[in-house]
Amino acid sequence: MKPVLLLLFCGKTVVLVLQGVRWLLQGHDVQVVSTIYSTRAASRMVAGQLGMALSADPTPPPTPGSIVLHQYDFVNREADVQQAVTDLLARVKDGQLHVLLDEALFGSNVYGPRNTTLVARLAESVPGLHLWAAGVLHTDIPPSLQPEPLTVPLRCAPSVLREVQPAVGRLTARIHNYSDSGVPAPGDGLRVIRLSHHGNAHRGRWPVECQQCGKEVAAELLRLGVGSGGSSLPNSPTPLSYRDVVIITRSSELQDDIEDDAGRVTSRASGVVRGLRDEGLPVCVLGEQDYRHNRARWERDVDDVAVAATDRVTVTHLDCVHGLERRVVVMLPGRHKETDEGRSDEAIDVDDRLYAVSRCSTQLIMVDVPRRKCVVS
Known part of the structure; x- marks a missing residue:
């Protein structure tokens, strides 16, 4: 079972970035995935902040991981689900894959089931899958993911x-x-x-x-x-x-x-x-x-x-x-x-x-x- 962050609206993306930085410093490539247009900005921000964190590290590892941004349109192109699976499986290294998926919203009528399919396919194919998703209601958690509730607001006054x-x-x-x-x-x-x-x-x-x-x-x-x-x-x-x-x-x-x-x-x-x-x-x-x-x-x-x-x-x-x-x-x-x-x-x-x-x-x-x-x- 793999972890997923629950949607609490006050700091979840910060936690995704921190986890991504941890993976990068361990030498793992990080796949930042956007599945619909409304997640474009958040995903690009996550990728940008990961890059800034790496460049600002005074003692970077000799071989840090790389950041790869993937963009799809699960709402208008159902074929993008298979394309996403194919693209991400091609990024598996030494049996491991590290994925960040913000604003997952698995319960959404249109793209929620497609996000669920993506996660299930990856979990079936990659024993060493490390996938953190944010933007998830606790009533809509796919069975392939383990919930880790985030309930402490980190940002708002x-x-x-x-x-x-x-x-x-x-x-x-x-x-x-x-x-x-x-x-x-x-x-x-x-x-x-x-x-x-x-x-x-x-x-x-x-x-x-x-x-x-x-x-x-x-x-x-x-x-x-x-x-x-x-x-x-x-x-x-x-x-x-x-x-x-x-x-x-x-x-x-x-x-x-x-x-x-x-x-x-x-x-x-x-x-x-x-x-x-x-x-x-x-x-x-x-x-x-x-x-x-x-x-x-x-x-x-x-x-x-x-x-x-x-x-x-x-x-x-x-x-x-x-x-x-x-x-x-x-x-x-x-x-x-x-x-x-x-x-x-x-x-x-x-x-x-x-x-x-x-x-x-x-x-x-x-x-x-x-x-x-x-x-x-």
């Missing part, structure tokens, strides 16, 4: 955890509750900043559609010192850069300017993106529409965001940043026209808190929407 805890509390049948680390937090963390998508200047049903929301979020970020070379965060001598900020929504309406082959804009960027740019913030957009209309640019931007290479604020659909953390997280409520149809507000709120709010390590900004009946069309 207590003030952020209080925003996440209600979601965990509503899912205790599927997610273990947090446990006490035994080490007191150095402080409560920063007060959660709350803005409101409300008033005469605001437009649209949701903040992502609203240029005024973009302006108000930008004003708050500038007040925090983002991009100024300084920081107004208490006890934080490290300056806040634009790359430290991610703005997350589940809205399917998020997009950047869409251009035709001649470079003409055929569909303007979402209101919140225009508002941010109006205030001078450099912005990178990772939306579903961008993935469909300009996949090459989207892939380049994911590479960039995964390692925070360019100093830009990232505005993204939450599926694109599973596993990524930032010092400042802005949460924009919204709805996805397809996947949220028929879902309750409570269920959507659980997803927002687990997959978006828990990305925050320092300062959380929540944009509230006045309560009214939700109609997903």
